[in-house]
Amino acid sequence: MTLQFFPRSSKLVRFAITGLMATQAAIATTVISEFTLTTPGIDSTRAALAKSERLSGQDIYRKAAPAVVYIETEQGTGSGVIIDANGLIVTNAHVVEGAQQVAVELADGRKFMAQVVSQGTPGCVDLAVLKIQATKLPTINFAAASSVEKGQEVFAIGYPKGTKPSSITRGGVSNVSIDQGRIDTDVTLNPGNSGGALLNDRGELLGINTGGRRDATGMNFAIAANKVQALVQALKQGLSPILGQYVSLTTSSSHDLAAKLLLNGAVNNGTLQKSDNLMCGDKSRADLYTFKGDADQPVKISMTSSQIGSYLVLLGPNGEVVAERQSKERGGTATMLAKLPVAGTYTVIANALHPEQLGAYQLQATVPLLFEQGRLTRTSPQLQDGSPYSSYRFTGQANQTIALTLYQFDFDPYLILLDSEGKKVVEGKADRQSKVDIKLPRNGSYTLIVSTVNPNDRGRFLLSIQPSEETASPNAVSQNR
Known part of the structure; x- marks a missing residue:
């Protein structure tokens, strides 16, 4: 036909x-x-x-x-x-x-x-x-x-x-x-x-x-x-103006089309089922969430499930795709890290990886203490051994455990964390994709130095730092350069 x-x-x-x-x-x-x-x-x-x-x-x-x-x-x-x-x-x-x-x-x-x-x-x-x-x-x-x-x-x-x-x-x-x-x-x-x-x-x-x-x-x-009403309802609720290019909405007069997603709030427990919204491309099911963010604000959004493959899309206030990420075929976590381009209402699409997948998931959004997507080049400043580096500052509290998460490193990273007095809190090499838990000794500002194990290495990197409830792992960073 x-x-x-x-x-x-x-x-x-x-x-x-x-x-x-x-x-x-x-x-x-x-x-x-x-x-x-x-x-x-x-x-x-x-x-x-x-x-x-x-x-x-x-x-x-x-x-x-x-x-x-x-x-x-x-x-x-x-x-x-x-x-x-x-x-x-x-x-x-x-x-x-x-x-x-x-x-x-x-x-x-x-x-x-x-x-x-x-x-x-x-x-x-x-x-x-x-x-x-x-x-x-x-x-x-x-x-x-x-x-x-x-x-x-x-x-x-x-x-x-x-x-x-x-x-x-x-x-x-x-x-x-x-x-x-x-x-x-x-x-x-x-x-x-x-x-x-x-x-x-x-x-x-x-x-x-x-x-x-x-x-x-x-x-x-x-x-x-009912589809017309859903589109108008989505517009009045501040959802992405081009949401209809991705999702066929299911109307409901009893509640909003999208749930509120609180930054640094509790975990949202959701379930994708046959009555949910349809992704237009593959007809998989999707739930919608919204949150308000500020320009240049870092956010981390994670979707975890043991029953379905997770797929996340973040749409900006003007409809632009800010980030998207998927987990493995079934189970695991999809995590998006992004700096918000403008202030406004953002739409999160929590989606199953495949059309036949239905089941429960957990969704959470946090604001990292630090989120950086950078690149070490030949023109980057150098440490004493000639290794290129970039440095970043954030504020922490005494006895606070932070989670330093490394993503997409093109090189073997070498990390140095200094407190406000310039004293080393931790130093050493880490895996290219890993999570390092560090307990901060005092209140104040901290400086993270990102460098390379091999002085001749260059490339891109992505990392975040956010509060963690986990116990610090003293062996997470190796002291051997």
């Missing part, structure tokens, strides 16, 4: 407005033009219709059409649905994919430039959320996900092939898969309908019309409203 995403209408009808080709920075806030046009009878009709149950096609159009918008980019046209009176609009990701500017025209003729505030991908969650600078906009109520049934009459409102005003077509539901977020219909759709509304006979939003089969007619599909 080959699925077709309805493309943007190839015939581009430009707005006759100066400044359409504005810069991306201006798109988020610039109102192109605003009219005070009204549609006769719309307001009174909408109020009357709210009291009724099943509506005629004419009444459904009068009720819902004001909340269906026309979308234009430099690549084509599509449709969208206003889901928040303060300017949030949902459409398909493929309608705005790759666009440098997105223009929106409301049913009453007002025109705005829109900002893409959240975007999935056609291969994962083909939804995007736009924001325009407007208030008191008409919206469409969501239908209950459980209300969709095979054989149910449905209606589609959109702007096929870029024609205005919007049009309405009707059809029936041929198949429903709410868990997968998909509704199959035979309602007539054309290019330009993408992102428009699929409605029930009460004018409630069942889904967002998306595409259909290339090799058949009357076999089209929409993304179910």
Whole structure:
């Protein structure tokens, strides 16, 4: 079976407005033009219709059409649905994919430039959320996900092939898969309908019309409203704006989509199960966590399980992948170390390594006393024997046991730890990947010197220092150079 995403209408009808080709920075806030046009009878009709149950096609159009918008980019046209009176609009990701500017025209003729505030991908969650600078906009109520049934009459409102005003077509539901977020219909759709509304006979939003089969007619599909609600809920909870490019979210009205992850807090005990979110690539299960961090703050996030292989992804506030790490096939620990690039809310994806893996895990996030990713080169300062070195400072407390963890060393490391008076606390060589526990003698600042066993060695290294509850191991560092 080959699925077709309805493309943007190839015939581009430009707005006759100066400044359409504005810069991306201006798109988020610039109102192109605003009219005070009204549609006769719309307001009174909408109020009357709210009291009724099943509506005629004419009444459904009068009720819902004001909340269906026309979308234009430099690549084509599509449709969208206003889901928040303060300017949030949902459409398909493929309608705005790759666009440098997105223009929106409301049913009453007002025109705005829109900002893409959240975007999935056609291969994962083909939804995007736009924001325009407007208030008191008409919206469409969501239908209950459980209300969709095979054989149910449905209606589609959109702007096929870029024609205005919007049009309405009707059809029936041929198949429903709410868990997968998909509704199959035979309602007539054309290019330009993408992102428009699929409605029930009460004018409630069942889904967002998306595409259909290339090799058949009357076999089209929409993304179910519960997936739309999940994306909007994720946006309002501060989750990554491009989360929909990685994870197909499972909605839940009883709790947040993501749990709070406390830095230096208790271990989070979780379980990946069949009802959890799906990773788009391999259909493995995933849980979501969020935490707030500061720019340049070091973090260490570990996921441990004896039942599944662990896979971790850290997404930044702007959607960038900050770090990712996996454990071995089953069991073990996946550990991410990173310096946060900016202040904001970060999203952690706790994921199983393979689709068939389900089970319990433990997740913990800590703030290391020190986290460094460095490189020793020919221009690095040298010790007396000619070995290159780098030095780093951190603050510790008397009788505090710290865990010095070494990762990804290109050379055999030689370590020297000095207290605030310049006295050696520990000195010697360590394994390239190891954990060294050290008990600090006093309060104050400490200096860690990272060097090489062989004076001729050079290369990269990654290390962290954080508080440890373990007993210090006096033999963890060998004194032989």
